[in-house]
Amino acid sequence: MTEAPVRPVAPGDLARRASLRYLNLFRLFIAALFLFFGRTVIGLGNEAPVFFVVVALAYFVTVLALGFPDAVRRLGFDRLVTVQMVVDIVALVLMMHASGGARGGLPTLLMVLLAGGGLVGQGRWVLFYAALATVAVLTENGVRTLTGHEAPEFFAVGMVCIGFFGVALMARYLASRALANEALAEARGADLVQQRTINERIIEDMPDGVLVLDEDLRVLQFNPQAERLLGRTLGPGGHLVDAVPVLAARLAEAAGEGASGEVIVDDRGTIEYRVVPPVAAGGGTIVYLQDLEEIQAQAQQIKLAALGRLTAGIAHEIRNPLTAVSHAAELLREEKRAEGQIRLTRIINDNAQRIEQLVRDVLSLGRRDRAMLEALPLQAFVRDFLDEFTLHGEAEKAQVSMDIPDGITLAFDRAHLHQILWNLLANARRYASERPGAIAVRASRDDGLTRLEVIDDGPGIAPEHRTQLFEPFFTTHAKGTGLGLYIARELAEANRASLRLLDTERGAHFCLTGPSQP
Known part of the structure; x- marks a missing residue:
């Protein structure tokens, strides 16, 4: 029954x-x-x-x-x-x-x-x-x-x-x-339990390691990825000093919101950590862990994909001037007047220089991973650079003004910084006016970071072009290769710096930000 x-x-x-x-x-x-x-x-x-x-x-x-x-x-x-x-x-x-x-x-x-x-x-x-x-x-x-x-x-x-x-x-x-x-209250409690279950499942499946620590660096919560990255078995309530002393020492030294860095845990490679401030009082400090080798491998894959697109673009860009050179050479053989020979020779030279610049840019991109950082004194470095950059008279020298206090340094590869400044100032001189001080180069230091800025009084960059500015082969100049700013940003990243375009009322304002010391 x-x-x-x-x-x-x-x-x-x-x-x-x-x-x-x-x-x-x-x-x-x-x-x-x-x-x-x-x-x-x-x-x-x-x-x-x-x-x-x-x-x-x-x-x-x-x-x-x-x-x-x-x-x-x-x-x-x-x-x-x-x-x-x-x-x-x-x-x-x-x-x-x-x-x-x-x-x-x-x-x-x-x-x-x-x-x-x-x-x-x-x-x-x-x-x-x-x-x-x-x-x-x-x-x-x-x-x-x-x-x-x-x-x-x-x-x-x-x-x-x-x-x-x-x-x-x-x-x-x-x-x-x-x-x-x-x-x-019961309905809210059920929703809270469900939300907590979902959050725990998301944290467990995250590719990054997650640690939640209290003020004494005791482990409140963690996910399996954190144990895998650290090679340790973590327990709730256990002290991080006992499990991973090197990471605990780094966190104690770099205490504060937004602290980040790298640490080597035994023979498991380099782990990158990033500290997030607690979302509520007594909620614990969140530490994100990532395998630096995996990050670099992913970045390398992205770079290889970009290099493939770059190579295809280079082949296309080289084909056009080579076609013009070949056609001009054919006509030069048939031309008997001196004036025509001069014109065709100029065409050949211009396109040959364009190819040479394109190859030089690509070679510079290939040397980005060999950066040798040193603390460059910016005042002396930029002064010597401007003496080389402005070789065509006093008017050209007066066009560029420099405002760099003494004692400011920038951790950078000397050749890389030279090329970045050359690209930025060449673009600025192309669009700026000819009045004295039309191009300004200035530097400042704040909280261990150095800012090197290049500002011109030209027409500026159109809003529709700002998102494409650092893309390879994007240019608004008839004879430009479109690689200058792209390579400048790549070289900046290779030196642990960033190159950005800042908002300004007139002209273009580029800012290179990097550490003061290597």
Whole structure:
């Protein structure tokens, strides 16, 4: 025989059942108090002692019987609550009649029980409980009046009955709010658990290692990738000094937001770490770990792909001037006038120089990985460079101004920096005006970084060209190769520096930023 499936109890019903248990304990205490101490200690039932004892005994037995858990299964929860409230009202009104009417504290006790009924009852049943109590108390008071017994004024009894409705409705309203808040809290808790589970799964599947450390560098959380990169078995609560002392020492030295660096862990290679500040107070510091060799391998793959595209572009770019050279040479053999020979010779020379510049740029790109960094004194270096760059008179020298304080250094390969400055100043001279100071070269130092800036007063760079500026073979000049700025940025990255185009009101503003010391 197949049993009927048990319907799960809703969270709101669980709260009501818990409230009913506490209310039944209170009922049992009151019933026992009436039965054993109602006549002797409290002084109730003075008008009908025997009747009072019989009612108190019946009330005690009924409360005890209806309080067993089996009663919910037999009667149903809502029906059981209604039966209990009816028993409470009838028993208290009968004991009230035996004790002199509504003058004592029994009406107040009845309000307390109505409040309990409002907490565990549902819907309009709460109004039914208050109405039943009101009818019962008014009937008792009317019977006392008709039988000649001393009775309170109906106005006072009516105020008590109004209190029945007020207490019952207020209790029901508060219970509804409490149940709604409890359901909302449970739903939010379930969403939070689900979100936490998702976050933990994402962190576990991340290709980067993740460590969460407290202020004392104790491990709060970690993912499997962190253990793989460090070659250690990490445990929650363990100290990082015991597991990876070299990494703990680096983190202690470079404490602060955004700290980063590289560390060698045994023979597993170089690990790059990056510290992220905590998202909340006491949330722990997050450390991201990456295998530097894997990063370099990925970068190499990207560079190889770019080199393939570059080679294809070079082949295309070389083919055009070579075609022009070949055609000019053919015509030169047929041309007999001296003027034509001069023109064709000039064409050959121009295209040959263009090919030479293109090859020179490509060769410079191939030497980017052989950077030999040294702390270059910028003032002397740029002064010597400008003497070489401006060889065609004082007007050309006056066109470029230099503002570099003494003592500023830049960690850079000498040949690479020379080529970057040559590309930047050649572009600036091409578009700047001829007035003195049209091109400005200045430098500054801030927090261990040196900024070398080249600014001109030319027309600037069109907004639609800014995103393509550092792409290979992009140029707006008829005789340009389109490799100058691309190679300049590649050489800057090879020297752990960055080359950016900054916003300015007029002209072009390039900024080369790198460390002051190697």
